[in-house]
Each structure stands twice: as structure tokens, then as C-alpha cells.
Amino acid sequence: MTDEDIEGLVKACERLGAEIETCINLLSSRDEIDKRCLSIAKTNLQTGVMWLKRSILQPDGF
Numbered sequence: 001m002t003d004e005d006i007e008g009l010v011k012a013c014e015r016l017g018a019e020i021e022t023c024i025n026l027l028s029s030r031d032e033i034d035k036r037c038l039s040i041a042k043t044n045l046q047t048g049v050m051w052l053k054r055s056i057l058q059p060d061g062f
Contacts (some may be wrong), residue, residue, distance in 0.1 A: 009056045017049040 027033050
């Protein structure tokens with residue numbers, strides 16, 4: 001992959017993360033939403049987006 005390809009894929013992941021964050025923020029303002037479940041979903045989705053970016057960037061270090 002070229003640096004341009006990598007940058008485009010990482011930006012796509014970041015856009016996805018922003019969309020997810022918007023959705024979570026909308027849901028969190030609703031009283032009928034189970035906040036514990038939403039918190040778990042948020043954590044797991046953040047982790048998923050991180051792993052997506054790591055799969056592209058393939059860092060060597062910790």
C-alpha cells in the first residue's frame with residue numbers, strides 16, 4: 001500500500017469513529033436507554049476502531 005492509501009484508510013476509520021460517537025451521544029441523551037449497556041457498547045466500539053487503524057498501520061511497538 002502507498003502512504004496515500006494508508007492515509008485514506010485511516011481517515012475512513014476516523015470518520016466511522018466520529019459517526020459512532022455522534023450516535024452514542026444522541027442515545028445517551030435519552031432516558032429510556034440503558035446507560036450501562038451503552039457504556040459497554042461505547043468501549044467496545046472504541047476498541048474496534050482502534051484495532052481497525054492498527055490493522056492498517058501495523059505498528060511494530062507496544
